[in-house]
Amino acid sequence: MNTLAPEQQARVAAALHPAEELLWVGKPCSAPMPAATHGNGGFLSNIWRWFGGTTTQAYTEEETIYLLTAKRAVVLSADKEPREWPLMLGMIQKFNEAPDGSGDVIFEHDYDERTETRTPRGFLNVADADRVRMLVSSAADAAYNASPWSV
Numbered sequence: 001m002n003t004l005a006p007e008q009q010a011r012v013a014a015a016l017h018p019a020e021e022l023l024w025v026g027k028p029c030s031a032p033m034p035a036a037t038h039g040n041g042g043f044l045s046n047i048w049r050w051f052g053g054t055t056t057q058a059y060t061e062e063e064t065i066y067l068l069t070a071k072r073a074v075v076l077s078a079d080k081e082p083r084e085w086p087l088m089l090g091m092i093q094k095f096n097e098a099p100d101g102s103g104d105v106i107f108e109h110d111y112d113e114r115t116e117t118r119t120p121r122g123f124l125n126v127a128d129a130d131r132v133r134m135l136v137s138s139a140a141d142a143a144y145n146a147s148p149w150s151v
Contacts (some may be wrong), residue, residue, distance in 0.1 A: 003027075008065055011076055021070040023136050028064055028125040029102050066123045070133055071143060073107060073123070083121060087136075087143040094120070095133050103129030105136055 012025055063078035082112045085107045097103035107122040126132050
């Protein structure tokens with residue numbers, strides 16, 4: 001938690017249940033401006049800015065925080081209710097990894113019938129995505145093995 005600002009650490013502490021064990025905390029990586037648009041005021045840079053891009057724009061909200069505890073995975077967003085998933089075997093629906101090691105650990109998709117689009121939900125655009133995937137899988141295995149149903 002030492003990479004979080006004090007107000008973010010307070011949000012994490014408030015989201016935890018009493019005596020809940022925090023296994024991992026993270027934030028989305030910042031998405032750099034595409035390589036073709038780097039430069040000072042070039043044509044492509046201007047087009048990038050017209051469509052809302054900046055050199056420091058985050059992939060997702062800057063205030064999003066991801067938590068993995070011994071019992072659940074949680075996404076804390078600044079403007080939405082926390083979203084959480086209980087740890088269970090097979091909870092990772094999809095895993096995407098970029099060449100730089102960042103990626104998505106997806107737990108579910110929201111489907112919008114009106115637009116026929118699927119929005120992934122989970123730990124999106126995290127650094128060292130494979131490590132995060134393994135942490136989630138290991139925590140889910142441990143949660144299952146600690147449950148009365150594993151006997």
